[in-house]
Every structure is written in C-alpha cells, then in structure tokens.
Amino acid sequence: GQQVMQIPQYQHVQEGEDFTTYCNSSTTLSNIQWYKQRPGGHPVFLIQLVKSGEVKKQKRLTFQFGEAKKNSSLHITATQTTDVGTYFCAAVPPPDMRFGAGTRLTVKP
C-alpha cells in the first residue's frame, strides 16, 4: 500500500541554522500537504503543493514538490525558537491522505 516516509525523525539545531525535512512516497502523488504541530498542540495546515516541480515560499519556509511528484521537502532558513514543533507531510495518493511520521525540530537559543 501507500507508503510515506519522512526523514529525519528528529533534528536539533542552533538558532539561526537552517533546517530541512524530506518526505518520500513509493507512488506518484496527487498532491502533498505540510502541517506543523507545536508541542502540546494540534496540527495546523501550512501549505499544499499540487504541480510537478512546484516551489512555494512562506517567509523563511520554502516548500518543494519533486518533478516526479513522489517527494517533497520543507526548508526553514535561519531557524528561530518559534519554529519548534513537529512538521508532518501528508500525501494524497489518492484516495485518502496519509501522514508521514513527522520530523521533530528543536531549536537551541
């Protein structure tokens, strides 16, 4: 069945360093979404990527969708302590969404 692999599982960075999490699928995806869950909170939708090779930016966050629509990445430039949390990718195979295991980011001030 549909497999969504997300790496790394954990990432600890010094404030100001960059951070990247990767999501890979065994099959071609319809679209991919990214969510952020703060400690103690619930997942919050960040963005959806639909087109092959698509790149979207939200301030210091850059989201990419691979040309083959099988992988995606989220890159944070110059991390801040407010970036702490777990970042999940969610792949739409179809028919239903499957979440990756998440990457837990901690930032040392």
Added chain:
Amino acid sequence: GAVVSQHPSWVICKSGTSVKIECRSLDFQATTMFWYRQFPKQSLMLMATSNEGSKATYEQGVEKDKFLINHASLTLSTLTVTSAHPEDSSFYICSASQTRDVQYFGPGTRLLVL
C-alpha cells in the same frame, strides 16, 4: 475561517466507562471528518474516516465496536470510546475536510483512563 472545535479538551474516567468526544466544524460544512490517535511524541494514527450520513470506514486494526463513530450532520461527528481501559489513554484528534483534501484539525482531546 475553517475552525474546528473538539469537546471535551480533556477527560479522566474510570476503567469500564464510555467516553464521548465531539468534533464540530464551526464555520464550514465538512463532508468528511477524520479521527486520529496520537501517542506522546509519535505521529498521527488514522483511526477512521467518516462521511455525513454513512458508516465510518475504519483503518485496519481499529475495533469498530470499541470506537463508535457517528457523523450525524455536516458539522458534527462523535467518537465514543466504549468500555475504556487504561491502554485507551491517548490524545484523540479530529479533523474536518470539505474536499477530502486539506484537513483542519480540532484542538484534540486528552483521555486518561484510570
């Protein structure tokens, strides 16, 4: 927009009792609602998908009779944990979607079964 509420936010109950959790989409009609379970520092585990007016579709390994799901309207879905036991203690999160695409999550319910 796209606000989802969940009630209660936390509950402590005795073993053997049943607990009902409500999930409401406040400002949109949700054709599909999802129920997840999340253990500490782990990913979201999809339990079931429910569409308004029809039976829920449960993921493999999730007991239908244990976790009763009702999606009575386009804005309300309920999850009832029947005869709860300590191993059912977890963080239960619902989400709602208009298009089976982007999901908007509720704040979650922390269940502790003593």
